[in-house]
Amino acid sequence: MGGDLGPQVLIDGALLALEREELSITLVGDEAVLRRQLESISGKQQHLLGNLDVVHAATVVGMDENPVDAIRKKRDSSIMVAFELVKSGSVTAAVSAGNSGATLAAGVRKLGRLNNVARPGLATVFPTLKGPVVMMDIGANVECRPIHLYQFAVMASGVSRLYNVKKPRVGLLTIGEETGKGNTLIKEAYSLLERSRLNFIGNVEGRDVFKGDVDVIVCDGFVGNICLKISEGLAEAAMKMLREEILKSTLAKIGYFLARPAFKKFGRKIDYAEYGGAPLLGINGIGIVCHGKSNELAIMNAIVGAVEMERLKLNEVIEQDLAAGLANGEKGF
Amino acid sequence: MGGDLGPQVLIDGALLALEREELSITLVGDEAVLRRQLESISGKQQHLLGNLDVVHAATVVGMDENPVDAIRKKRDSSIMVAFELVKSGSVTAAVSAGNSGATLAAGVRKLGRLNNVARPGLATVFPTLKGPVVMMDIGANVECRPIHLYQFAVMASGVSRLYNVKKPRVGLLTIGEETGKGNTLIKEAYSLLERSRLNFIGNVEGRDVFKGDVDVIVCDGFVGNICLKISEGLAEAAMKMLREEILKSTLAKIGYFLARPAFKKFGRKIDYAEYGGAPLLGINGIGIVCHGKSNELAIMNAIVGAVEMERLKLNEVIEQDLAAGLANGEKGF
Numbered sequence: 300m301g302g303d304l305g306p307q308v309l310i311d312g313a314l315l316a317l318e319r320e321e322l323s324i325t326l327v328g329d330e331a332v333l334r335r336q337l338e339s340i341s342g343k344q345q346h347l348l349g350n351l352d353v354v355h356a357a358t359v360v361g362m363d364e365n366p367v368d369a370i371r372k373k374r375d376s377s378i379m380v381a382f383e384l385v386k387s388g389s390v391t392a393a394v395s396a397g398n399s400g401a402t403l404a405a406g407v408r409k410l411g412r413l414n415n416v417a418r419p420g421l422a423t424v425f426p427t428l429k430g431p432v433v434m435m436d437i438g439a440n441v442e443c444r445p446i447h448l449y450q451f452a453v454m455a456s457g458v459s460r461l462y463n464v465k466k467p468r469v470g471l472l473t474i475g476e477e478t479g480k481g482n483t484l485i486k487e488a489y490s491l492l493e494r495s496r497l498n499f500i501g502n503v504e505g506r507d508v509f510k511g512d513v514d515v516i517v518c519d520g521f522v523g524n525i526c527l528k529i530s531e532g533l534a535e536a537a538m539k540m541l542r543e544e545i546l547k548s549t550l551a552k553i554g555y556f557l558a559r560p561a562f563k564k565f566g567r568k569i570d571y572a573e574y575g576g577a578p579l580l581g582i583n584g585i586g587i588v589c590h591g592k593s594n595e596l597a598i599m600n601a602i603v604g605a606v607e608m609e610r611l612k613l614n615e616v617i618e619q620d621l622a623a624g625l626a627n628g629e630k631g632f
Numbered sequence: 633m634g635g636d637l638g639p640q641v642l643i644d645g646a647l648l649a650l651e652r653e654e655l656s657i658t659l660v661g662d663e664a665v666l667r668r669q670l671e672s673i674s675g676k677q678q679h680l681l682g683n684l685d686v687v688h689a690a691t692v693v694g695m696d697e698n699p700v701d702a703i704r705k706k707r708d709s710s711i712m713v714a715f716e717l718v719k720s721g722s723v724t725a726a727v728s729a730g731n732s733g734a735t736l737a738a739g740v741r742k743l744g745r746l747n748n749v750a751r752p753g754l755a756t757v758f759p760t761l762k763g764p765v766v767m768m769d770i771g772a773n774v775e776c777r778p779i780h781l782y783q784f785a786v787m788a789s790g791v792s793r794l795y796n797v798k799k800p801r802v803g804l805l806t807i808g809e810e811t812g813k814g815n816t817l818i819k820e821a822y823s824l825l826e827r828s829r830l831n832f833i834g835n836v837e838g839r840d841v842f843k844g845d846v847d848v849i850v851c852d853g854f855v856g857n858i859c860l861k862i863s864e865g866l867a868e869a870a871m872k873m874l875r876e877e878i879l880k881s882t883l884a885k886i887g888y889f890l891a892r893p894a895f896k897k898f899g900r901k902i903d904y905a906e907y908g909g910a911p912l913l914g915i916n917g918i919g920i921v922c923h924g925k926s927n928e929l930a931i932m933n934a935i936v937g938a939v940e941m942e943r944l945k946l947n948e949v950i951e952q953d954l955a956a957g958l959a960n961g962e963k964g965f
Contacts, residue, residue, distance in 0.1 A: 505861025509869035528838025536842035554890025
């Protein structure tokens with residue numbers, strides 16, 4: 300209910316996911332509104348309705364509400380009800396395009412943390428010149444200690460396996476490649492990562508993010524969120540600037556017309572919608588945070604991503620990896 | 633002497649600047665090498681040689697050297713000699729494409745700080761959908777206190793005037809637009825900026841950087857440097873991805889050919905070379921730090937930028953603005 304574009308786009312995304320995977324999906328929100336929207340589904344998709352449930356939630360957390368306050372007060376909000384369904388085992392995962400902070404807070408509150416996880420966080424996947432790169436944390440934890448960065452590396456390495464990477468290369472985001480470059484947090488995290496069982500390749504700089512020579516990038520949520528937003532903003536601004544230049548000349552317009560399929564393919568490659576939502580890692584269950592402006596494709600990909608997390612038992616993998624780390628003396632840190 | 637591409641590109645940039653402005657330029661470095669390169673200058677540019685001096689410097693700080701150690705040991709390095717010339721008044725500004733950290737350290741060591749400046753730093757200019765935006769700090773200070781961010785805002789607002797902005801709008805880079813979003817540094821800096829005489833418009837997010845609705849963005853050097861590098865990396869990667877898609881189809885190739893002038897204009901718009909180097913602000917003199925891979929255009933623009941800083945008496949403006957802030961009770965903070 301809480302996304303910028305209203306519930307219809309989530310229903311459309313759910314239908315796309317049902318076309319692709321054998322699933323049953325529960326829509327959580329204002330039952331009257333949702334039922335009305337389901338009634339208008341076209342004949343072609345009506346056979347999917349059998350796999351769509353509705354569970355009522357009386358309230359919605361708004362985009363501008365303080366997340367922690369909101370979930371404390373609105374226990375009957377769609378996001379709280381959704382995670383309650385995960386907790387009770389009625390559903391496997393919760394996917395939301397609403398208030399990110401509230402999704403995070405509700406997920407942690409309802410499901411608790413995985414064993415040995417100090418701080419749950421958000422990961423995202425960036426397209427690069429080679430394969431995708433998983434970055435964590437992208438906004439859940441604005442102030443971190445070195446141990447948190449180490450745990451993000453373990454969790455994000457798990458996500459990297461969803462993309463069939465066997466031994467994910469982990470890089471630490473900072474401002475110079477040499478050991479010892481960065482602030483105090485980075486210097487201490489470096490020494491933890493170096494001593495760990497992870498495939499740590501050292502420091503990486505901002506310009507390495509899109510090169511594809513690293514599979515996992517760890518940073519605190521403040522830096523990660525700014526990286527995510529600046530990348531979205533730049534990609535959007537660059538396309539606008541290019542279009543403005545093209546529209547100034549007839550010849551260029553014709554050229555653009557001819558090259559349009561290539562532009563579209565490129566657009567899809569860098570479109571966050573292709574990469575679905577941001578998995579909320581470290582909680583005892585599956586939660587996916589989608590962009591507030593997600594289209595149906597993004598929602599579908601987020602749902603498919605949740606299915607993959609369950610199929611690969613990502614949370615078990617994370618707990619095993621953290622336990623193996625502890626056995627290796629990667630504790631106290 | 634210390635740039636990635638050797639001294640020739642700096643000589644070429646100097647010649648371009650001499651064609652454009654009435655100046656005299658001193659090349660600082662290995663005299664034998666520089667004289668040899670000057671001998672090969674074509675007839676068309678030979679009339680400019682009268683405005684080119686050479687001052688010998690026996691050593692060079694390498695790109696991988698520790699900046700502080702290097703300038704302590706190599707007092708006869710090109711960067712130290714260049715700032716010595718600024719100090720003695722022989723030249724007005726130093727421009728370098730060498731080791732950024734060493735340029736920074738040498739500038740601060742040789743020239744000292746402006747009155748009331750706690751921490752000199754580096755600013756850069758980003759192109760946006762509207763005018764340029766000045767961001768500071770982009771790497772000089774990896775760990776900052778709120779007062780530093782306030783002073784960066786004062787100094788970067790001065791730079792914004794070089795672009796004819798009368799009352800620069802100042803934004804604080806963080807992870808949410810609402811007051812109170814961010815880490816401790818941001819929250820404290822917010823309250824300083826809010827109480828100051830600056831035209832503070834509040835928090836800005838990563839996605840706002842390229843929109844052009846703000847003239848000055850302040851952040852600590854760790855975050856700023858990552859923003860700068862991720863933007864460079866993304867712009868480069870996006871162009872490569874687009875080219876790859878275009879080369880896959882003949883029609884798209886023809887289209888690209890027709891749209892090429894537009895692509896080139898766009899490329900120039902986002903090319904850092906158009907924006908010259910990063911001014912080192914807060915030192916008692918003028919220093920410009922250029923990208924190690926700067927081409928002659930970037931060097932020329934850096935030199936022209938230094939001329940503008942002198943013409944507009946930027947350092948005096950900064951000192952006056954800081955003093956006016958102090959008179960307004962913007963101290964102790």
